[in-house]
Amino acid sequence: MKTIKTFPFVPTNIDVQQIEPNKARISAYPFETGYGITIAHPIRRLLMSSSIGYAIVGVKINGVTHEFDSIRGITEDVSLFVINLRKLQFVIKNTEQTQIVVNYSFSGEKVLFGSDLKNDEVDVINPDVYLATINDDAKIEFSLIINKGIGYVSSEDIRSIILDTFIPVDAYFTPVKSVVYEIENVLVKDDPTFEKVIFDIETDGRISAIDAFKNAMQIMDSQMSIFKSELKITSVSNNDTEPESNENKILFQKLDVLNFSARCSNCLDKKGLKYIGELVLMEESELKSIKNLGKRSYDEIVDKVKEIGYQIGSKLPNNVKEMLYKKLNK
Template structure:
């Protein structure tokens, strides 16, 4: 009786600028796309991250306002705030502040945070103060979440004087995968999946991959009538050699 074999352990190669490559060798024929597509979808939709969900700007009643001495209007400032990435070490809502004066370019590095909240990239542009008398004071609410949550879904929690903004939680910016044939024993139709994962720096590609696999395992275990993994067996993988794909 033949059984569906399980692949070998994944292999990670770190790249540049928050990029990593994950290889999953010796996948059973046809399972490369099954695994690659499932992991990619979870990476893009279900990995937890942190984002600004609301902001209070001193002297600004609503998002369609302009601020004296500031080049950008409030709409543009909010768009810039959506790009600020955080690494959050608490599950509770957190507050961050920004207070600047004088002629200067304001970046995410000017934001003041607590020990449980880190700015991933301090160079993200926020606003430009154009006068020596210019001033900009803001208070942010930062929360954890998954995916993308539009501002209208958070309106019920809106505080007086705050502007609720769309929250882009996902820390994974891009995922591509490729499936190639490889040799396992005498067979040449086994598959190797290669995933390229790019994150925002708040999480490594390896951590994102591991979390996505954990999520899938948890989901499949929940719907399995046996509550666990069915009987599978490893095939002999000591003689593993990549082969050229057909139709070269």
Template sequence: MRKVVTTAHMPTEFTIESLGENKARINAWPFEIGFAITLAHPLQRLLCLSAIGYAATAIKIDGVSHEFDSKRGMLEDISLFIINIKNMRFKIKNEDSKREEISFSFKGPREIKGSDLANNVIEVVNPDNYIATINEDTELDFTLIIEKGIGYVASEELRERTESGFIALDAFFNPVRNSIYRIENVLHEDNPDYEKIVFEITTDGQISPVDAFKNALESMYQQMSVFNKITTTSPKTFGEEQVEEIDLGPLLKSVKELGLSVRSSNGLENANIEYIGELALMSEHDINNLKNVGKKSVDEITNAMREIGYPIGGSVIDSYKDKLIEKINEIKLTKDNK
């Protein structure tokens, strides 16, 4: 039977399973009915829009003036050679670098594969990919510009900024090859109507599935931050600057502010719990194991904490846990010294 509450249940469980080198399953639960798909659908879209990857954005080939040209002594036409280059998946080794310009030189006869492009600047994710074949009397010299980015950028949009002599390339940055989700029912507090999100994410190897999911989460928080001015509840898990701006005041108030029944208040007093922050730091296991606090009192306390936005067992305060503990200890010490 559903209870009357003023806030939705805060999911507390989260797991990651490896399904292979570049594939992972991410699970989160329990969500109230409707909340799982509300979060899962935009996250899936953001996985396809905001995951950070690398792509060749331009190429300059010695002796070649345009992409429909040909080169003497090379088996492939330039257009096919460029397609093979666009299919290559790179990774810039210096994580702080957003752009690298790298030159290559090959002398025939030989077959050129992705592994031949790896060096101390870039890593080649698909080293076995075929690129070109050149004859004995042929030399192939070309320069690639490799950039870090998100999504897809057509060559037409890159031509204006492409240096003279270079051919702009369609840049497909997104490293996510497949992302699917499903919603499953899960039992929570004897209620089988709660939901679980199950994501399965596959990347091309430029970044891990977990990092791709982090990119999507960060993008969601960043996009939603435009609404921070109209609410006091904003994401508090990313960035030290956000942590420093958090107001601990509500958590330093007495548990009496929760308006609990006498029985519940006495139970907390007997357990030496004086401040709301102490409850916010507790797990569901902790509160269920408090002495002299029965099931009805646990339910009352849990509902009260959920209503003020600090659910028992939630992760709302993880990022400033140490600071909260320090403040509570300071208050108790000051109180004891009076």
């Protein structure tokens, strides 16, 4: 029997299956009729467009001045060697690093494969990729700039952000190969119209399918957080008092909007911090004393706070502090 609802049913079940190292099936249910596609489609788009991956953005070869040059003693010319390098799928082992420069040197007769570029700093997901053939009297020295990023960035855009000594490379960061979703009907209390959303996700190995899904959820949450903030209607009195300024509204938003790294977010979360204003009000010594917060994470916080126009330990107007304390004590 149908009833009049005042709030849509909230899903209560989720099932996560890792089918292969790079494949996962994630399902959630039950959703109200029509909610399945409303939820599934934007999640798929985020997975395909905004999943974090790693890619080469620049190549520097010793003795080479441009990409149409040749390398003495190497079968491949520079352009073909760079094309082969572009096929590699790297992972930076230190997940806190967003960019790394890796140096390589090879000499003597050798067939160079992706596996030869593995070291303590980076891993290569597709080690069987052929790169070049080196003659017995030849030597090649080269450096790679590997970046963490999302989506696709053209070599022309990269040219302006790397050193002139490096050859810019088209960067394909997206590690997700495919996302397919299905919507099935499920029975809830004699009502067969509820929906179950099933995602089948496959990545290329630079990130696991489950981690890709988690990242997509974090991005969606941070993008939607702007709508979570309290909406206030400011009235203007007869004495023409100006409405409240927008200048300090960022202080009342959740920390998620600053997109901190996972380690940084975990430290702040364990401390019980929720709002940007809390960070701004903290003294440097207090921030540094947070358990497990290293220098890299501290610097990240300082930089993010500067980006929004504040500093750690800023002196805020009394009325702003009072409003912030009220929000924290709710």
